[in-house]
Amino acid sequence: QVQLVESGGGVVQPGRSVRLSCAASGFRFSDFAMYWVRQAPGKGLQWVAVIAYDGRNKFYEDSVKGRFTISRDNSMDTLYLQMNSLRGDDTAIYYCAKDNGKLTPHYYFESWGQGTLLTVSS
Amino acid sequence: EIVMTQSPATLAVSAGERVTLSCGASQGVSSNLAWYQQKPGQAPRLLIFGASNRATDIPARFSGSGSGTEFTLTISSLQSEDLATYYCQQYLKWPLTFGGGTKVEIK
Numbered sequence: 001q002v003q004l005v006e007s008g009g010g011v012v013q014p015g016r017s018v019r020l021s022c023a024a025s026g027f028r029f030s031d032f033a034m035y036w037v038r039q040a041p042g043k044g045l046q047w048v049a050v051i052a053y054d055g056r057n058k059f060y061e062d063s064v065k066g067r068f069t070i071s072r073d074n075s076m077d078t079l080y081l082q083m084n085s086l087r088g089d090d091t092a093i094y095y096c097a098k099d100n101g102k103l104t105p106h107y108y109f110e111s112w113g114q115g116t117l118l119t120v121s122s
Numbered sequence: 123e124i125v126m127t128q129s130p131a132t133l134a135v136s137a138g139e140r141v142t143l144s145c146g147a148s149q150g151v152s153s154n155l156a157w158y159q160q161k162p163g164q165a166p167r168l169l170i171f172g173a174s175n176r177a178t179d180i181p182a183r184f185s186g187s188g189s190g191t192e193f194t195l196t197i198s199s200l201q202s203e204d205l206a207t208y209y210c211q212q213y214l215k216w217p218l219t220f221g222g223g224t225k226v227e228i229k
Contacts (some may be wrong), residue, residue, distance in 0.1 A: 107213035108156040
């Protein structure tokens with residue numbers, strides 16, 4: 001079955017950078033758009049970024065544009081989120097999620113990883 | 123940005139009762155609406171897509187309805203394992219947006 005395993009979270013100082021990873025298995029990774037969604041402690045869900053199945057198209061939530069970069073390595077079945085210029089309000093659990101549509105995205109989140117907690121604090 | 127509003131914020135219901143959760147969109151999203159369940163300490167799980175289509179392995183007691191700006195998630199007979207926060211999400215326009223959630227508690 002679909003498995004998504006995030007890693008790379010931890011405690012980082014404001015202004016620094018970190019890269020999150022999401023290892024995928026149980027499906028043909030290269031056929032599906034992938035997402036990052038975050039959840040601040042005790043708060044709701046916020047979509048962060050999306051990347052098309054082939055990596056050609058990417059979209060970002062406004063507050064992370066210019067600071068975060070989503071990418072993927074289809075040969076390694078891995079999704080990434082490069083996060084620069086981190087701020088306190090980036091503190092959250094970061095989930096990777098899989099789209100429902102093969103090649104043509106549907107833009108909702110069919111499967112989710114367990115998340116990785118990133119804390120931005122000095 | 124399409125703003126999604128959920129009500130109520132919290133709901134306490136007895137096991138076996140019918141539960142109705144509401145989700146409103148600030149502009150029409152047609153049927154581009156999904157519902158998720160998030161149990162304490164767990165990742166969200168897709169329940170409903172296309173406003174009314176149950177996702178794989180979702181029990182029949184969960185149903186969704188609505189289109190345009192008003193949507194409803196119904197749990198026909200609440201089970202103890204349904205204790206969770208429920209979120210709606212629109213996927214008509216960027217950015218993809220979620221409602222603030224409705225927390226369902228068991229009386």
